[in-house]
Each structure stands twice: as structure tokens, then as C-alpha cells.
Amino acid sequence: MTHLPTGMRAVEVQIEIGALEHLDEQTMDTAWMSLTERTALDSSVLRYYHVDLAIRCRSCGMEYQPPEPACLICPKCNAATPEVLRGKGILLRSIEAEEIEQLDESRTSS
Ligand SMILES: [Zn+2]
Numbered sequence: 001m002t003h004l005p006t007g008m009r010a011v012e013v014q015i016e017i018g019a020l021e022h023l024d025e026q027t028m029d030t031a032w033m034s035l036t037e038r039t040a041l042d043s044s045v046l047r048y049y050h051v052d053l054a055i056r057c058r059s060c061g062m063e064y065q066p067p068e069p070a071c072l073i074c075p076k077c078n079a080a081t082p083e084v085l086r087g088k089g090i091l092l093r094s095i096e097a098e099e100i101e102q103l104d105e106s107r108t109s110s
Pocket residue numbers: 057058059060061062074075076077078079
């Protein structure tokens with residue numbers, strides 16, 4: 001589990017999802033809620049950033065974006081030797097955290 005500094009709680013967790021990943025965001029959200037319950041990430045929300053697919057052909061070096069993820073044949077030389085530059089996997093981008101509100105004793109005295 002992710003550890004946050006004491007007194008902080010996560011508000012938003014940003015993740016990048018490659019175009020090759022088939023991820024159901026609703027399922028993720030539900031899983032996230034039960035996974036993070038009573039942790040430092042409790043009640044944080046997931047924010048998804050979609051990363052487009054970028055391919056480089058190993059044969060001719062051409063970089064391109066395939067029209068659809070299943071089509072990885074080079075448009076220039078027709079070689080099926082793709083190297084995925086971007087768009088694969090799920091990455092944690094950043095976690096937004098805020099200080100947990102403390103009971104402010106100085107304000108209650110008036
Ligand atoms: Zn090529």
C-alpha cells in the first residue's frame with residue numbers, strides 16, 4: 001500500500017491507462033473503494049488519463065499511431081515488427097493529497 005506522510009490523506013489518484021489495456025473504469029472504481037477502505041487512500045477517487053498508442057517500426061524506424069490497437073502493421077513497409085513506445089500498461093501518475101483537517105482548538109474559544 002502507498003504510504004503518505006502523517007496527517008495527509010489522498011484526495012485523487014491519477015493513473016495513466018494505455019490504449020492497449022482494456023480496463024473497465026466502473027469495475028476499477030468499485031475495486032478501488034473496497035481496496036482502500038480504512039487506509040490512507042480511503043475515499044480518494046481514481047482519475048483516468050488515457051494514453052494513445054504510439055508504435056515504432058523496428059524494420060524501417062517509422063513512428064505511427066495505428067488506427068486501431070489490433071492493427072500493428074507498419075503503414076510504410078508493411079512489416080509486423082512493432083515496438084510499442086506508448087500506450088501499454090497502467091501507470092501511476094501522481095497522488096494528490098491534502099492535510100487531514102485537525103480540530104482547531106484556537107477557534108472554538110470565542
Ligand atoms: Zn516499417
